[in-house]
Amino acid sequence: MQAQKGKRGFVMKQQQFAVIVLFALIIASSLTSIGSYNSTSRLVCEDMDRALALALEEQQSDVINQDTIRTFNNHLQIAELRGKATLAVDTRGQKFKAYAHCSEATIFSLSDQRPATVLWVLTGFWAMLMWYRRRQSAVGEPLTVTVANRNAFGGLTYLEEDGRFYAADGNLVQLTPMQHQLMEMFFQSPSHSLTKAEICNALWPKKPDASETLYTLIRRLKPVIEQHSDLKIESDRSKAYRLRIKQ
Numbered sequence: 418m419q420a421q422k423g424k425r426g427f428v429m430k431q432q433q434f435a436v437i438v439l440f441a442l443i444i445a446s447s448l449t450s451i452g453s454y455n456s457t458s459r460l461v462c463e464d465m466d467r468a469l470a471l472a473l474e475e476q477q478s479d480v481i482n483q484d485t486i487r488t489f490n491n492h493l494q495i496a497e498l499r500g501k502a503t504l505a506v507d508t509r510g511q512k513f514k515a516y517a518h519c520s521e522a523t524i525f526s527l528s529d530q531r532p533a534t535v536l537w538v539l540t541g542f543w544a545m546l547m548w549y550r551r552r553q554s555a556v557g558e559p560l561t562v563t564v565a566n567r568n569a570f571g572g573l574t575y576l577e578e579d580g581r582f583y584a585a586d587g588n589l590v591q592l593t594p595m596q597h598q599l600m601e602m603f604f605q606s607p608s609h610s611l612t613k614a615e616i617c618n619a620l621w622p623k624k625p626d627a628s629e630t631l632y633t634l635i636r637r638l639k640p641v642i643e644q645h646s647d648l649k650i651e652s653d654r655s656k657a658y659r660l661r662i663k664q
Contacts, residue, residue: 435547442540450533457528461495465502465517468492481505489517497527568604571648571662575604584645595620596638603660610659628655 472488481504490499502519568575572585582590582600592600602619603609613631620634621627635658639650643663651659 432551435543435550439540439543439547442536442543446533446536446540449536450530453528453530453533454525458524461498461502461519461524461527464493464495464498465519468494468502469504469517495527498523570604570609570660571646573642573646573648575601582645588645590641590645592638592641595634596641599634599638600642603658608659609661610657612657613655616658 468489471492472485475488476485486504489502489504493499493502498519501523502517504517568577573590574583574585575581576583580601582592582597584590598620599616602611602616613628616631617624617627621630624630632655635650635652642648642650642660647663648660649663651661653659
């Protein structure tokens with residue numbers, strides 16, 4: 418049992434480490450992308466301000482016209498800004514003030530997002546790997562049952578430590594909560610048999626007549642049990658049900 422607990426603790430630590438790495442990758446990707454954008458934004462603003470100052474100095478006027486725009490574009494050192502940066506005049510003060518600006522999309526397209534893209538790809542890959550491992554764990558990896566707290570019958574094992582059922586090959590048997598509760602009752606019974614009243618009172622205590630619900634539960638549980646074990650569920654005139662080993 419100690420070995421089993423140690424194994425489960427190791428798996429939990431692995432999962433926690435995987436989550437920490439995922440969040441670290443997300444943060445690193447975001448910060449790298451934002452950092453590149455902010456750096457490019459500063460360079461763009463400096464280039465536009467410098468080009469505008471030179472253009473206004475050459476024409477010796479704050480009036481914006483076609484010549485101003487042409488001169489402004491000629492002074493831009495970042496070639497990709499030409500035709501994308503715009504000029505405007507601020508009329509809120511007592512004096513006209515010209516300024517240049519461009520869209521956030523333009524700045525983003527000029528920023529170097531390659532390092533961030535690599536990190537985002539790694540983040541996506543890591544997330545997919547986590548999903549795959551979690552899915553494999555949910556399906557149930559082969560388990561070697563070596564602890565004493567187990568109840569085996571007909572190739573089916575109920576492991577009390579984690580409250581799950583395992584097939585002879587060690588794979589986890591997927592059961593609905595209601596199916597699982599009924600199978601626990603079968604395994605807890607020394608004769609592996611239960612009366613209809615015992616099942617209905619345990620599973621549906623507030624339901625006056627649960628006959629149809631019980632019939633549906635048994636009908637859906639039968640193929641699952643027969644697929645993963647040498648057991649079958651027999652009915653005694655619908656008054657009692659019993660787990661038996663198939664002949």
